[in-house]
Amino acid sequence: MTDVTVAEKTSKHASSLHQTDVRTKRRNASEARFRFYGLTAIAVGVFALIVLMASILSNGIPAFFQTYVIMNVDLKADVLDPKGNRDPDDIAKVMTFGYTPLINEATKTLVAEIGGEVPGLTDKMVNNMISREAAGQLRRFVLAHPDEIGKTVKFEFLANGRIDGYFKGRVTRESAALDSNVSVEQLDIADALKRDGHLETRFNFAFLTNPDASDQRPEAAGIGVAILGSAYMMLIVLGLALPIGVAASIYLEEFAKTNWLTDIIEVNISNLAAVPSIVFGILGLAIFINFMHLPQSAPIVGGLVLTLMTLPTIIISTRAALKSVPNSIRDAALGIGASKMQTVFHHVLPLAMPGILTGTIIGLAQALGETAPLLLIGMVAFVKDFPAAPPEGFFDPATALPVQVYNFTQRSDPAFYERASGAIIVLLIFLLIMNALAIVLRRRFERRW
Amino acid sequence: MSFVKLSASALAIAAVSATAAAARDQIQIAGSSTVLPYAEIVAELFGENFDFPTPVVESGGSSAGLKKFCEGVGENTIDIANASRPIREKEVETCAANGVKDIIQVRIGYDGIVFASAIDGPAYTAFNEDQIYQALAKQVWKDGKLVENTATKWSEIDSALPDAEITAFVPGTKHGTREVFVEKVIAAGCEKSGAEEAMTAAGMSKEDVEAACTTLRTDGRSVDIDGDYTETLARIESNPNSIGVFGLSFYENNTAKLKVATMDGVSPSTETIAAGEYPVSRPLFFYIKKAHISEVPGLKEYAAFFVSDAVAGPGGPLATYGLVPDPELANTQSEVEAEETMASGS
Numbered sequence: 001m002t003d004v005t006v007a008e009k010t011s012k013h014a015s016s017l018h019q020t021d022v023r024t025k026r027r028n029a030s031e032a033r034f035r036f037y038g039l040t041a042i043a044v045g046v047f048a049l050i051v052l053m054a055s056i057l058s059n060g061i062p063a064f065f066q067t068y069v070i071m072n073v074d075l076k077a078d079v080l081d082p083k084g085n086r087d088p089d090d091i092a093k094v095m096t097f098g099y100t101p102l103i104n105e106a107t108k109t110l111v112a113e114i115g116g117e118v119p120g121l122t123d124k125m126v127n128n129m130i131s132r133e134a135a136g137q138l139r140r141f142v143l144a145h146p147d148e149i150g151k152t153v154k155f156e157f158l159a160n161g162r163i164d165g166y167f168k169g170r171v172t173r174e175s176a177a178l179d180s181n182v183s184v185e186q187l188d189i190a191d192a193l194k195r196d197g198h199l200e201t202r203f204n205f206a207f208l209t210n211p212d213a214s215d216q217r218p219e220a221a222g223i224g225v226a227i228l229g230s231a232y233m234m235l236i237v238l239g240l241a242l243p244i245g246v247a248a249s250i251y252l253e254e255f256a257k258t259n260w261l262t263d264i265i266e267v268n269i270s271n272l273a274a275v276p277s278i279v280f281g282i283l284g285l286a287i288f289i290n291f292m293h294l295p296q297s298a299p300i301v302g303g304l305v306l307t308l309m310t311l312p313t314i315i316i317s318t319r320a321a322l323k324s325v326p327n328s329i330r331d332a333a334l335g336i337g338a339s340k341m342q343t344v345f346h347h348v349l350p351l352a353m354p355g356i357l358t359g360t361i362i363g364l365a366q367a368l369g370e371t372a373p374l375l376l377i378g379m380v381a382f383v384k385d386f387p388a389a390p391p392e393g394f395f396d397p398a399t400a401l402p403v404q405v406y407n408f409t410q411r412s413d414p415a416f417y418e419r420a421s422g423a424i425i426v427l428l429i430f431l432l433i434m435n436a437l438a439i440v441l442r443r444r445f446e447r448r449w
Numbered sequence: 450m451s452f453v454k455l456s457a458s459a460l461a462i463a464a465v466s467a468t469a470a471a472a473r474d475q476i477q478i479a480g481s482s483t484v485l486p487y488a489e490i491v492a493e494l495f496g497e498n499f500d501f502p503t504p505v506v507e508s509g510g511s512s513a514g515l516k517k518f519c520e521g522v523g524e525n526t527i528d529i530a531n532a533s534r535p536i537r538e539k540e541v542e543t544c545a546a547n548g549v550k551d552i553i554q555v556r557i558g559y560d561g562i563v564f565a566s567a568i569d570g571p572a573y574t575a576f577n578e579d580q581i582y583q584a585l586a587k588q589v590w591k592d593g594k595l596v597e598n599t600a601t602k603w604s605e606i607d608s609a610l611p612d613a614e615i616t617a618f619v620p621g622t623k624h625g626t627r628e629v630f631v632e633k634v635i636a637a638g639c640e641k642s643g644a645e646e647a648m649t650a651a652g653m654s655k656e657d658v659e660a661a662c663t664t665l666r667t668d669g670r671s672v673d674i675d676g677d678y679t680e681t682l683a684r685i686e687s688n689p690n691s692i693g694v695f696g697l698s699f700y701e702n703n704t705a706k707l708k709v710a711t712m713d714g715v716s717p718s719t720e721t722i723a724a725g726e727y728p729v730s731r732p733l734f735f736y737i738k739k740a741h742i743s744e745v746p747g748l749k750e751y752a753a754f755f756v757s758d759a760v761a762g763p764g765g766p767l768a769t770y771g772l773v774p775d776p777e778l779a780n781t782q783s784e785v786e787a788e789e790t791m792a793s794g795s
Contacts, residue, residue, distance in 0.1 A: 132766070135497075297507075412678060
């Protein structure tokens, strides 16, 4: 029978398997075209990623290096302790403005020592080579070690942002000639200092631990407060969103009857997941700050807002994980006399755990990168003091990593540009770690039926 | 059962948050993005030199800051609003309606508004108000009537200007700088060019003349920038034919990328602005809630420190950054000391 049909077909079309006909050619061509489109799409994506990463890395890597000037400072007793009684209260009366001349003098001595006599070099240029942060650093040291007053102590001060930029290639001799904040003479001195080992560029741990700094001292700016603020918010999100989300999904998935009410709830949860994040910020401002009177700029408010934002994501992924546990497990447990709750908590939940954790981590990663809702609750701010340890610290002002990136990009000093990219690198590393963790958890513990 | 533990800790956090109306001990500031860098510099120095916590400074623009300021008195409202323009009568009324009655106005100094362009762009080196008005006003006075502005090149306005397309990036309406720009450049140019006089002579009402003299073009030649000066700078870098409106301090921090134009033949600097020669400058302010001085520790000390000679005076850190010191700083200092409010004081 079959043979007959085949024979009929060949006779009708008179084609051979060795010779492709027009239709087959067209089908093959369309497949080749589709493969080409797919490859192009991937290539475009990979290219965009490479360009993005290359630009962020090339801009941001310099933020992890910093130039320091090493010098001896004469801690003059008559300046730092005018009354001469070593009373901490009296020493504290001398403000940083009083310390600046000491640093200026030390810098001048150092420049004279290395024979840095450059024509056209003024005292002001020499003074400006050291960061303004130095006076604060010196004052903190003296307040902590009052017995060092009157001695000569070796210090490592940050070099001014422009001098630092010179060693990173951001400032060149050509741009320095045009720049009103740095001069070619200063660069000559910096070269001489480096040659004699008084100036060095090294890894910048302070970038990860320092708080933000003002426009006048970009070299001192770091993302310490932002990292801590983000960590606090993630703790709050984890502590609230995970239990609430899991409880809600277990009830909806395992206990609730299917009726119009649960249908409405289900639709609303899906809709909430698509609500723009700024809406949660407005909600947070109205409820948590204006109604509940929680403090502004605090991680607790940020955490609560991000919890609201993350909840739908966690509920949806948890319900999917619970759904994927086959009914035979439930039936078996119920069959041997387990209660409904025992079934859920002893059998279903442990099996769904990898999926729940993956969903939670992805929700957290999303919350970590969120800026818009924080804008409305006062977290997009200049915060210099570290928040205290939790739980009190949850109520202290702090910023967050993406917010710090945004803040850095708005500063007028070009040195903040590299700091912004540096902060992006740190944020990306955190996101990578979280996503990798999600993948590992899924790979190791997920079971398929 | 770690799940139960988690829920318990979550409940604990919620309980703490509900009871926490704990006293705030750091100063909260919001407002003008022009004043922001100055406020940050002072906040940093304040935290470094005093035992009080460093104030928290937010940006957002003068109007947004004053709106927040006028929301009421208490823990969860800000203490200080920075502004690059004086507070408006209407805002004072809103404040009073919300219980913010005693407001202390502090003038910290002056800031210049400059026209700058890409350093290797066309030679935009000298402007006057008249030229800017002719280039950017929506309607101009031509042959006895008001017509849509159709100028496309600077050279059409004045043959001394470069033969380049007109594109200007000006601060958006939420910035205090916009108001000063319109008033001191566009409206002044309208008056100087004789257009204002001609319009009045032609029988236009006062409001119509004012509207004609202060409305900017909307055909893409004048572009509103709602972000900060960094955005203006980025736009200029991608379009070297354009000019941008900046604060003097921003320009001084970016002289390697920007060149500045003179206004009426005067080049902008802290000296020419202090002497009153450079025409486009404006005072900068911050406003304090008097009711908060007794509540928030360090608030008065911060205000006094801000206007002290060592900080805001000539040669101080703010002047180094580009603020033009107020010649009447001593007056401001005594006003802060006496906590003179706007109603009771000057």
